[in-house]
Amino acid sequence: MEDKLHQRIFVAGHRGMVGSAIVRRLQALGYSNILTASRDELDLTAQPQVQAFFARHAIDQVYLAAAKVGGIHANNTFPAEFLYQNLMIEANVIHAAHQTGVHRLLFLGSSCIYPKHAEQPMREDALLTGMLEPTNEPYAIAKIAGIKLCESYNRQHGHDYRSVMPTNLYGPNDNFHPENSHVIPALLRRFHEAKVNEDPEVVVWGSGTPMREFLHVDDMAAASVHVMELDADTYAAHTEPMLSHINVGTGVDCTIRELAETIKRVTGYTGELRFDASKPDGTPRKLLDVSRLNALGWQAGITLEAGLQDAYQWFLENQNRFRG
Template sequence: MTEEARHQRVFVAGHRGMVGSAIVRRLTSLGYDNIIVRDRQALNLLDQAEVNAFFAEQAIDQVYLAAAKVGGIHANNVYPAEFIYQNLMIQANIIQAAHANDVQKLLFLGSSCIYPKLAEQPMREEALLTGTLEPTNEPYALAKIAGIKLCESYNRQYQRDYRSVMPTNLYGPGDNYHPENSHVIPALLRRFHEATLRGDQEVIIWGSGKPMREFLHVDDMAAASVHVMNLDTPTYQEHTQPMLSHINVGTGEDCTIAELAQTIAKVTGFEGWLGFDPSKPDGAPRKLMDVSRLASLGWSASIGLEDGLRDAYSWFVEHMNEARS
């Protein structure tokens, strides 16, 4: 990474979210001194005119597009219209404004849910658009697929350098611990924490416990994002097919939900029984990323699951009031 790169004006969209805040932490630790952020009150990413005016004013060099409406199975089932509309609008507004204001480098952050429900495991980048999506989060997945194709289209038509990374399931500091709208790790960390405080003898987990999932600490995701953004163009193009397409980001290892729950029980000190409710949806049977492409580009995850869960749990305990809202 050059000294010139550290002085570029870098806009992190979604800096208050778990991923965006981790990217800001990563850039700051590397000595970046021109990081640009705006909260929702200062910049409405759903408003095309506001976004265009912001880019016209700021002379931005790089964009990390981490802003998104996110949630777990329940939230995706209950609010499908909001998930597809808001994500489509945020992505389209930022990518078009970046192009219109001659921003050459942008990194779009997607999701592993872009792949078909029954994709061959581990899921390779080439699996995109080869089968039916998981119904519970299809609107969100379609929006993320559109983001990839936006980047590819601007690259092809205007020779931009807009890259896409597809993370596996993320967790860590800054996660959403809402009792209904959170993902599996924050939901279970909160549930086990509260059960331990109450002295409960049992915790019931949604689903059968059999589905397998891969989990990546958000600080690893931030490190991977900065790594991919700063690869020189020939190196990046050599390892992506088609040119400037998306790259999976994950650990390359997975576990069952039951095994995850057992580890979270250990981390939170819960000593009771674990039960499962098979009447609740399981989602896809397995979601493991093939991360060989990213490995060939010189990056691999470094934070193990138990260590990462301890870090996430410490953050939750320290930020209890804001995490619960």
């Protein structure tokens, strides 16, 4: 155990929401040799820099959490950047890991890899069975390519590169931008500002009936480390060579109305909650099948309300970042 805790682990994307949570998790477990690099120190889209970085450091494991991410507006506006940058990041890191003899790597993807009309809850074998959601297709294609890169390096070179696909994540270090954030940080900020301004109501787009699954990022980090630490035989027994990714989620969803009501309670907002049914709802339901992960001995432990309280507290402590 002590030798394992001294392995040199590179967490790519350590300043992002997921990467920072993985660093916290590893530190809590006693790992003492965690390697990180800021964007100024290492441009992951630049192959020579990545190759030199891996050659310079004797890396034992890699958590590949770095990615260009954004909401629907950003994905629609900059599809070329989302496809190019994510392809470059994963190709450079995975290939450099191979070149320098890194045997174990964990690639973090997204539930958007699954077809727009995939059967619910979405199983791992739904991959590549239908058309993707058009608004984030470039990002999804890049993440699918990352899964297939891992599988291909495993098949050709005998590595142990694994992939995890999280559901909708939230928590500390989330993006609370008023226009470009996802639903939980957007609503946390909206309800908070409505409370401060004593607004009589908060309007939420849509009917409130769509169902979504949400996972606190600390649970995501715990699941990632759990999957990474599984012995090769156990992991292989629950995956397939050409279907090696694992869904990560709670296995439980809620309506957007239930989410908004919980956020109203967490933030202490006392005004009215109104839904604007003239605005689009989006996909009726998005839920991951997490039976494969559960069979590997892990399940989520942070309830939605407890997770929202934690995320709101982090926002309160860091809201100066988001002014303007």
